[in-house]
Amino acid sequence: MTMEVWPGKPYPRGATFDGTGVNFAVFSQVATRVEICLFDPRDPSKEIGRFDLPEVTDLTWHGYVPGLEAGTLYGLRVHGPYDPRNGQRCNPYKLLVDPYAKALHGEVDWSQPVFGYPLGNEAQDLMRDERDSAPGMPRCVVVGNDFDWGNDRRPDVPWRKTVIYEAHVKGLTMRHPKVPEHQRGTYAGLAHPAVIEHLLKLGVTAVELLPIHEFADDSFLGEKGLKNYWGYNTLCYFAPEHQYASRSTPGAAVNEFKGMVKALHAAGIEVILDVVYNHTCEGNHLGPTLSLKGIDNTAYYWTMPEARYYLDFTGCGNSVNASSPAGARLIVDSLRYWVEEMHVDGFRFDLATVLGRMGKGEFNPHAPIFQTINQDPVLSRVKLIAEPWDVGLGGYQVGGFAAPWREWNGKYRDALRRYWKGDENLAGEVGYRLAGSSDLYQEARRRPQASINFVTAHDGFTLHDLVTYSHKHNEANGERNRDGADDNQAWNCGVEGETDNPEVVSLRERQKRNLLASLFLSQGVPMLVAGDEMGRTQGGNNNAYCQDNELSWLDWNLDERRQSLLEFTSRLIQFRHRQPVLQRRRFFQGKQIWDSEYKDLTWFNPDGTEMRQEDWGKPFVRSLAFLLGGDAIPSLDERGQRIIGDALLVLLNAHHEPVGFTVPAPAEGTRWVIEFYTADDRRGPEEPVPAGPFELTGRSLAVFRQVPRD
Structure with missing residues (x-):
């Protein structure tokens, strides 16, 4: 297969189909020659053409072939130094995948000579293997750009959501x-x-x-x-x-x-x-x-x-x-x-x-x-x-x-x-x-x-x-x-x-x-x-x-x-x-904000008292609770509008035995209802919970939500 090869352009790298031909561009600062091998799409094992990239611009080898179409199969062969001691491993006997290829066809066959050196040789990788690896290599595919995206739009979901x-x-x-x-x-x-x-x-x-x-x-x-x-x-x-x-x-x-x-x-x-x-x-x-x-x-x-x-x-x-x-x-x-x-x-x-x-x-x-x-x-x-x-x-x-x-x-x-x-x-x-x-x-x-x-x-x-x-x-x-x-x-x-x-x-x-x-x-x-x-x-x-x-x-x-x-x-x-309240943009301050009677975050001991600094270091603390203050937290939507959320009370008990918690009194005119209870997923939502004692099963978690009183 003979073909005309024009100088082409060094960018974009890879193989680019423009509707009338294909531009190839491969970066290598050590190559002395870069070949493109073409393969038959009907029989990818059959090589149907080979040519050198004729130009080098800023260490990028490039060439343009008019008449080539999307679907063309190809691979690279790079000539240059094979000097492993100095880190160079060019070997033109090895067909290479273009690192900028937009699609591949076929798999690596490990039974073929895809290693750059002869296996089993005492010198191992210091000697160059001169067997052709093409039978064991996937082919690169020239890709067109015919997909209709229509009115596709990115969802652009905020991180907090x-x-x-x-x-x-x-x-x-x-x-x-x-x-x-x-x-x-x-x-x-x-x-x-x-x-x-x-x-x-x-x-x-x-x-x-x-x-x-x-x-x-x-x-x-x-x-x-x-x-x-x-x-x-x-x-x-x-x-x-x-x-x-x-x-x-x-x-x-x-x-x-x-x-x-x-x-x-x-x-x-x-x-x-x-x-x-x-x-x-x-x-x-x-x-x-x-x-x-x-x-x-x-x-x-x-x-x-x-x-x-x-x-x-x-x-x-x-x-x-x-x-x-x-x-x-x-x-x-x-x-x-x-x-x-x-x-x-x-x-x-x-x-x-x-x-x-x-x-x-x-x-x-x-x-x-x-x-x-x-x-x-x-x-x-x-x-x-x-x-x-x-x-x-x-x-x-x-x-x-x-x-x-x-x-x-x-x-x-x-x-x-x-x-x-x-x-x-x-x-x-x-x-x-x-x-x-x-x-x-x-x-x-x-x-x-x-x-x-x-x-x-x-x-x-x-x-x-x-x-x-x-x-x-x-x-x-x-x-x-x-x-x-x-x-x-x-x-x-x-x-x-x-x-x-x-x-x-x-x-x-x-x-x-x-x-x-x-x-x-x-x-x-x-x-x-x-x-x-x-x-x-x-x-x-x-x-x-x-x-x-x-x-x-x-x-x-x-x-x-x-x-x-x-x-x-x-x-x-x-x-x-x-x-x-579960989608905070900023970290909690542990203090009252705006006109709420709650702090944005409060930690409790099971007995209902606020946790003190010394409580956190106690070795056997496996049960604790926290209250998220609902409208005390300045939550804003993407337009800057204030979002009013619910106050949530979360009880956690990683102890193997039940632990009695004291549920704090809700704000005036409200009540607590169960939203989740992992010990019994049939309870809640909306099951009322009075303030005061609540026994939390061993190894369980409960979530209460504050709602207006009927």
Whole structure:
């Protein structure tokens, strides 16, 4: 196949179809030659053309081919130095994925020579392997821009109203009976009306999707008959994972993903992506050569002073260097693409501390990549969430990021888990967490919404398993139960695993309600993991990253207990939406505001006396109460109008025995009614509660609401 190649342009990077041809642009500061290989869309294994990019501008190789169309399949070959000791690993025998490709077709075949060096050789990676890797590599797809967004508008939900639902695209719908079989496990399945109806009834305002960037499976998992289910093994930061498309046509995932976003937006639900810009699937110096490693290794990755080896802050073999111009630009260009072209509403950054590492690898909350994102007119307007830790020295940075970033609050998770299983010396910690974690965020002039509160996440126990198992049971992962965290702050309520014992079952259901109620009564932004509202179990597996099967997929066939938990969770979230006192923009002051007779927040001992400073440090304080002052709190809507909310009284008893509380007298002309009581979810709402003694069952929580007296 002969073709005419024009000089083209150095921007945008990647392959861009303009209606009459395709412009190719590839950055590499070490390349001596860059080839584009074209493949037959009808037979992707067949190469049908090859040409050099003829021009280099500012270290970007580029060329334009008139007549090429959307749907064209291609790959890169980069000529340049193969000198691993100095960090250079160019190898033109290895077909590479364009890091700016908008779609991929096919999978990495680990049985093919996709490593840049001959396996088994004593010199290992120091010698270049000269076998062609093309038979084992996915093809890049030239993508058009023919999707009709219509009147799509971002929901732009304020942080104070945000409720996040962390979900896996495939796992959410693989067993959903109302989703057509060919759409189960796909973007189209997530956009199905039955799924959206569930989200709306539940009350969530945003879905946070586990990684949907194209990722590579792991060779060691394939050998065990397992798969990388979660997808934290990125191959390309611009392409949506094609296995989640309901059609196999090359590039079909792009428009199907857009259709999913459009459908969720129409329902008022935002889309947040869990993104893995901290490392790639190319691993360490003994990993494969699939993309960045063969294009310009040291421009994109952190390397040690002996540049053959990688600095690894992730535990995955390599770390993307966001402090380098090339690494930072790749990340920012990718983010802008997903916002501008794919219409997503925000990002959760996996191991975000890696992005802030500079110099010799130390973390800086004001690193250039953060400043660039914060000042960007597009990116600064979307939701930005950091997982504020990595595995490197000084990597735990909860409270260490700067506005406008929000953070997964791991201290919230740990405190609430420990409190409800009955640990001591937690009163002060729990007080801070329920009230928005001012100890972490207020000094830096951040707001309560800086804290993303969660009790469970995709990694770790599900909510059901958290109260059913005290120890992990990861045997199915094939690592002799050595993988996954050992410290889970979990409690099995007296029996390890499932049981028919009615007392244990009752306690477990109560504990689930306690944890959910605590989450949605807390200041900050709550995050719920998909399936926790329905008692999903993974059989005690707390590291199901490789379980692409019914262990991970949601079971929508609900028995009475699971249906009851779903209804309870929905009531909780809807209650939160109705109560501005639970959506604070600012931290509590502990004093009277405006004309209310209540303080904005008051903490009580069970006997009804206000808690004093010395009370917080008492080791056996497992029972406490707090009063949110309703109209004492200056809640304003987005137009600046004052919102009048209800006063709420919350009683918490993590002790195993009943505790007598004294309910304070309500304001004149009002009375207390039960809104929630986790010991008996049949009580309330609207059941009256007189002032005075109230016995709170062991390990339970109650919420009273102040209403006008009849």
